[in-house]
Amino acid sequence: MKTNILILSAMFFSVVGIAQKDEIKTADKALKSGDAMAAKTALDGASSLIASADEKMQAQYYFLRGSAYAELAKKGTAGAFDEAISSFKKVSEVEEKSGKSKYGPDAKEKLSGMTADLINSAVEDNNNKKYDEAADKLYMGYQLSPRDTVYLYYAASSAVNGGHWEKALNYYNELKDLGYDGGGMVYKATNVSTGEVEEMEKTQRELMVKSGAYKDPVDEKTPSKTTEIVKNIALIYTQLGKDDEALDAYRDARAKDPKDVNLILNEANLYYKMGDKEKFKALMAEASEVAPDNPDLFYNVGVINMEQGNIEDARKAYKRAIEINPGYVNAQLNLSTTYVNEGNSLIDEMNSLGNSKKDIARYDELKEKKDSLFRDGAIILEDALKLNPDNQSILSQLKNIYGALGDNENFLRLKKLSGE
Known part of the structure; x- marks a missing residue:
């Protein structure tokens, strides 16, 4: 059996x-x-x-x-x-x-x-726009061909584009640990028949130039991506709300490139988010010295001073931003707002006054001052409107100012321009 x-x-x-x-x-x-x-x-x-x-x-x-x-x-x-x-x-x-x-x-x-x-x-x-799938495939490509570290770099970039922060952070940290630089040399030459400048391998270009099919060979050095990588690591930590790790990453990034104004700005914004206004102001001042012609710097200085009630310093910063970039709409809107807010701050006192001769005189004085401040705010936006005639934010704020002034003619003009 x-x-x-x-x-x-x-x-x-x-x-x-x-x-x-x-x-x-x-x-x-x-x-x-x-x-x-x-x-x-x-x-x-x-x-x-x-x-x-x-x-x-x-x-x-x-x-x-x-x-x-x-x-x-x-x-x-x-x-x-x-x-x-x-x-x-x-x-x-x-x-x-x-x-x-x-x-x-x-x-x-x-x-x-x-x-x-x-x-x-x-x-x-x-x-x-299938960024997550792209990141995974690029990473697999890197794993199959580890010498082609650029695939890992592009995998991180794809993950960032898709908002997949943890994945991007892992890839960027791997690049950092590998000491990836990303810089190099690009070899170009002009196609004689088409007139187009084309990129190719160095040996191939030499042969093509010798053949007469290409001319004007050019070697272009591509910049290192080291600073970009450490900067992105810091930005992702910020995005993930890991502020301490982000500050460490910014220190690392700035050690590599202390004059990168965007790094200074990003670190300053992180301190601002954390509530350290003094550190923010110190970094903004440092950034202003590094890039004295950067309008965003002065706009941000204006924002922080405005929030802290330093109106004159805010106006000075906004005016500098507009001087550098005459079409800087947000700076123009905020500068106008400083005058409107100052005017509005007088209204409580105006409303508290009685009907005595002294109170009436004080009321008229405050009203004239308020209206003058409103008109200053309107002048700024009228100038802004010349460069941005269709900007709805400018039109709306300007219309509101004229409405508050009781200037019916200009109010109706702005209403018409707004398409109402």
């Missing part, structure tokens, strides 16, 4: 082995005919018992599975790149155990070719 059972068991495994071979043969034929989906279906039929197969069959199975998914990946099948990569890597694992290498070299070659497919697919994803 026991002998019969053993014979039946052996027969069962023999049938299973034959079935697996048939499925693998079917998959191989399907791939050769260009039907990757049929190959996948056949391989799925052999998957449940492949672990019990011999190493030669396992290696062939994983090679065909990787090939099928590599083709499906080109067609946009979700998750196919991951499956293809893991299958091709499994080929090497299996053959290392057996000491034989039949499919391993072809699997490595296909993995190498998949890098280009990943990058091309990532470019398409970025164009379609």
Whole structure:
């Protein structure tokens, strides 16, 4: 009885082995005919018992599975790149155990070719604003070809574009740990037939220039991305609300580039967010020395002084911003608002006055001062309107000022300009 059972068991495994071979043969034929989906279906039929197969069959199975998914990946099948990569890597694992290498070299070659497919697919994803998918594919491309660190850099950029902050932070920190610079040399020459300047490999350019097909070779040095990376790390920490880590990152970034005005501004804004107004003002003053012609600096100085009630300092900063950039609408609106707010601050006292001769005289004095301040605010916005005639914020604020002044003629003019 026991002998019969053993014979039946052996027969069962023999049938299973034959079935697996048939499925693998079917998959191989399907791939050769260009039907990757049929190959996948056949391989799925052999998957449940492949672990019990011999190493030669396992290696062939994983090679065909990787090939099928590599083709499906080109067609946009979700998750196919991951499956293809893991299958091709499994080929090497299996053959290392057996000491034989039949499919391993072809699997490595296909993995190498998949890098280009990943990058091309990532470019398409970025164009379609599928930033998370693009970041994952670029990172896979980097893992397949670690010498091409630029893929990791672009993976981080894609993650930022999609607002995937944690993922971007991991990639940027990896770049920082690797000491990635990103600088280099770009080789260009002018196509004689088209007149277009084209970029190419140095050796290719030399040959093309010698052939006479190209002329005017130019070598352009691309800047280092080190500062950008540490800056982005700091910005992401800020975005994630990790203020202490962000301050450490800013110190690191500024140590690399102490004169980068954007770094100073970003650090200043972080201190402002944390409630340290004095540190904010000190950094803004430092930034003003580094970039005395940056209108954003003076606008931000104006904002903080306005919030702290330092009206004259706020006006001075806003005026400097407008002097640098005459079309700086936000600075013009805020400068006008300083006069309107000062005028409004007189209203409480006006309303508290009685009907005595002295109170009436005081009321008239305050009203004249208020109206004068309102008119100063209106003059600023009338000048702004000349450069930005369709700006609704300017039109609305100016209309409100004329309404408060009781200037019906100008009120109706602004109402008409607003399209009301």
